[in-house]
Amino acid sequence: MVTTPSQEPQRAQMRRSQVLQAATRCFRLYGFHGCSMAQLAKEAGMSVGHIYHYFENKEAIIEAIVQQDLEEWLISMSRLLDSPDVFQEILDTLEEPVRETQQPDYAALQIEIIAEAARNPKVAHMVHTVHRQVRDTVAAMLIKGSRRPLSETEIDSKFELLSALFDGLMVRAIRAEKMDLDGLMAIMRPTIRFILDH
Amino acid sequence: MVTTPSQEPQRAQMRRSQVLQAATRCFRLYGFHGCSMAQLAKEAGMSVGHIYHYFENKEAIIEAIVQQDLEEWLISMSRLLDSPDVFQEILDTLEEPVRETQQPDYAALQIEIIAEAARNPKVAHMVHTVHRQVRDTVAAMLIKGSRRPLSETEIDSKFELLSALFDGLMVRAIRAEKMDLDGLMAIMRPTIRFILDH
Amino acid sequence: MVTTPSQEPQRAQMRRSQVLQAATRCFRLYGFHGCSMAQLAKEAGMSVGHIYHYFENKEAIIEAIVQQDLEEWLISMSRLLDSPDVFQEILDTLEEPVRETQQPDYAALQIEIIAEAARNPKVAHMVHTVHRQVRDTVAAMLIKGSRRPLSETEIDSKFELLSALFDGLMVRAIRAEKMDLDGLMAIMRPTIRFILDH
Amino acid sequence: MVTTPSQEPQRAQMRRSQVLQAATRCFRLYGFHGCSMAQLAKEAGMSVGHIYHYFENKEAIIEAIVQQDLEEWLISMSRLLDSPDVFQEILDTLEEPVRETQQPDYAALQIEIIAEAARNPKVAHMVHTVHRQVRDTVAAMLIKGSRRPLSETEIDSKFELLSALFDGLMVRAIRAEKMDLDGLMAIMRPTIRFILDH
DNA sequence: TATGAATGAGATTTCATTCAT
DNA sequence: CATGAATGAAATCTCATTCAT
Numbered sequence: 001m002v003t004t005p006s007q008e009p010q011r012a013q014m015r016r017s018q019v020l021q022a023a024t025r026c027f028r029l030y031g032f033h034g035c036s037m038a039q040l041a042k043e044a045g046m047s048v049g050h051i052y053h054y055f056e057n058k059e060a061i062i063e064a065i066v067q068q069d070l071e072e073w074l075i076s077m078s079r080l081l082d083s084p085d086v087f088q089e090i091l092d093t094l095e096e097p098v099r100e101t102q103q104p105d106y107a108a109l110q111i112e113i114i115a116e117a118a119r120n121p122k123v124a125h126m127v128h129t130v131h132r133q134v135r136d137t138v139a140a141m142l143i144k145g146s147r148r149p150l151s152e153t154e155i156d157s158k159f160e161l162l163s164a165l166f167d168g169l170m171v172r173a174i175r176a177e178k179m180d181l182d183g184l185m186a187i188m189r190p191t192i193r194f195i196l197d198h
Numbered sequence: 199m200v201t202t203p204s205q206e207p208q209r210a211q212m213r214r215s216q217v218l219q220a221a222t223r224c225f226r227l228y229g230f231h232g233c234s235m236a237q238l239a240k241e242a243g244m245s246v247g248h249i250y251h252y253f254e255n256k257e258a259i260i261e262a263i264v265q266q267d268l269e270e271w272l273i274s275m276s277r278l279l280d281s282p283d284v285f286q287e288i289l290d291t292l293e294e295p296v297r298e299t300q301q302p303d304y305a306a307l308q309i310e311i312i313a314e315a316a317r318n319p320k321v322a323h324m325v326h327t328v329h330r331q332v333r334d335t336v337a338a339m340l341i342k343g344s345r346r347p348l349s350e351t352e353i354d355s356k357f358e359l360l361s362a363l364f365d366g367l368m369v370r371a372i373r374a375e376k377m378d379l380d381g382l383m384a385i386m387r388p389t390i391r392f393i394l395d396h
Numbered sequence: 397m398v399t400t401p402s403q404e405p406q407r408a409q410m411r412r413s414q415v416l417q418a419a420t421r422c423f424r425l426y427g428f429h430g431c432s433m434a435q436l437a438k439e440a441g442m443s444v445g446h447i448y449h450y451f452e453n454k455e456a457i458i459e460a461i462v463q464q465d466l467e468e469w470l471i472s473m474s475r476l477l478d479s480p481d482v483f484q485e486i487l488d489t490l491e492e493p494v495r496e497t498q499q500p501d502y503a504a505l506q507i508e509i510i511a512e513a514a515r516n517p518k519v520a521h522m523v524h525t526v527h528r529q530v531r532d533t534v535a536a537m538l539i540k541g542s543r544r545p546l547s548e549t550e551i552d553s554k555f556e557l558l559s560a561l562f563d564g565l566m567v568r569a570i571r572a573e574k575m576d577l578d579g580l581m582a583i584m585r586p587t588i589r590f591i592l593d594h
Numbered sequence: 595m596v597t598t599p600s601q602e603p604q605r606a607q608m609r610r611s612q613v614l615q616a617a618t619r620c621f622r623l624y625g626f627h628g629c630s631m632a633q634l635a636k637e638a639g640m641s642v643g644h645i646y647h648y649f650e651n652k653e654a655i656i657e658a659i660v661q662q663d664l665e666e667w668l669i670s671m672s673r674l675l676d677s678p679d680v681f682q683e684i685l686d687t688l689e690e691p692v693r694e695t696q697q698p699d700y701a702a703l704q705i706e707i708i709a710e711a712a713r714n715p716k717v718a719h720m721v722h723t724v725h726r727q728v729r730d731t732v733a734a735m736l737i738k739g740s741r742r743p744l745s746e747t748e749i750d751s752k753f754e755l756l757s758a759l760f761d762g763l764m765v766r767a768i769r770a771e772k773m774d775l776d777g778l779m780a781i782m783r784p785t786i787r788f789i790l791d792h
Numbered sequence: 793t794a795t796g797a798a799t800g801a802g803a804t805t806t807c808a809t810t811c812a813t
Numbered sequence: 814c815a816t817g818a819a820t821g822a823a824a825t826c827t828c829a830t831t832c833a834t
Binding site: 425426427429430500503504507508510511513514515520523524527549550552553554556557559560561562563564565566567568570571572573575576579580582583584586587590591594 | 623624625627628698701702705706708709711712713718721722725747748750751752754755757758759760761762763764765766768769770771773774777778780781782784785788789792
């Protein structure tokens, strides 16, 4: 029994994501540079050599992980825009992304990506590109939802402030040992309303 | 002419901080685990072996760097508390710490520390300890400056939100390519006022 | 043509024993701690890094060498027990083990193992375990060959004395420059007979 | 106040033996090559550099330790010879040296010396020299105590066998976990009598 | 006499990557 | 497609020895 040509790339695709899933787990636990190809291979359930069939080198795995993560980001961002009352939608669905930032696993990988971007130009470029795309999406939301016209600078600054809040919560997830999320939401919600309506 | 006993540890102290200065530079550029002892020794202008006279191992250097950084943090925090009108003082001196977060060097090391804390229990403990101390300082400020009594949860939540804002700006310094600081201050200042007065 | 699964561990097994053979030679010449991994790798004809595929660290190589040596010991011990007249068998085959103790190579590795056991708890444990097993074998011989019943203490003491004689000859192989083996046998044989029959 | 010239070498002598005492302790615990000059200096209560005033290098310390140990050996040997009935004296004072061999500290250093002699020609030479001197002393005893004339070979062989017994007990002190000394003496005494009278 | 700063060589160990099978 | 043997470079760390003070 021979695999048909159409099955081939499908199988390869599966193997690739098998590696990426393992890499996500490993990188969270040990960091990009604290995780060896051997550990990764073990976690992925395949041989070290075989990983090199799917990825040129370790760098490429890191980049794929970053790419994957950034794309998920973009997708969840663009979902908001479809709603008729954007601002209300943001406030209504606020809790979920806030909760996500507080998952240590999630936060750890995000911080790892940022740390890598601070030194690795390729990763920096990927992060910047997505940052610009997210900015454009959020800008559209702010224009759509605002009751008064906003200058380019106002849009940028509101975006940065809102983004900083979320990125910052991720950092807090690591810095603080435990956080009272309900209490946080109670003050966060009006603050975001304040920024949106300002 | 004999060296006084008090001069001896002074010299050792100097050598130690010479290593720490070099380490700060190296760690900013390459990260804790991307910087080798050889690089570090070269930057510090001494032999690799000699560094081990002053630090038990690389871990100990990382911990010293983290400790140093956290202590500076604490000092600059506690300065604010002395002012008669704390909230006004915060708003008046806001720009300086915001500007600091935007220095790539500064941000890179901070993120490196957070990333390390996510995996290294010893570093995590140091970060948590300082976090609690900073929290207490800020809590005192909030109590001192507020016009109404605040519940423990309210204090904690306000603290976390304010901290998240600053930590987040640091992340933005890496994610965004450039930021219009004046525009940012224009929206940040009223937001912080809002949080303080809420 | 596909390699059968049974061939795979065989190859690994061969490489492992290739390392152990080289280690035996090196350790004899330079001692456990006087022999570097580089020397060992050269002698084994493979790269230093590759040795770490088969052994976790140098310690593990030392332990494997000790284990191997102790097992050979046990085997040659248990062979004696099968004979109908044990004591006569011991006296008849005495010369071979005595000759063995006088080979400088052999003695050097034995002493190295004892020296290691004096400091390394893991090796001490291995040595003690085998010591107890040898004791049990010899005890069986003494009981089988004696014309009168022996107390536990008598058995132990005879065993220790006989063992000491052999271990001691090994030490003499290093302390003395050369020994007249025939002369030695002439006095050793009746002494051992004396101990056995006592 | 100036030290008189006659005090100088006395003080130096003290410092030297201070180092040797520390070295004895350290070498017992870690072996010649497992003990660093830094450990040694700490144990001796002086600086690393200062040890080099009294000993050319680490080798020289090892050699001094070996020399010291061998000399003690010689002294205690020659004491026996003075007695009118040598053999009886040997049997009467047997227990003390046997007990000494069973002290783990003592045995560990002796074995360390033998192990070193197996590889280090200088140490081998020292050990051989003393071995010959001890042989001569014991030969004199055997001649003095024997009721019949002994051939050179007989003397040598008896000496080697007796020596092997003692050296072997030292090895047993490490190989065996614990030994019943009274039981051992009960069989050892007649065995030695047997060898002496043979 | 005494210190401990300083070094350079070398030890053990790790690891990304290649390659024969 | 799949393995894991194999390597070489580099990383961390140790240590005997020297030297300025």
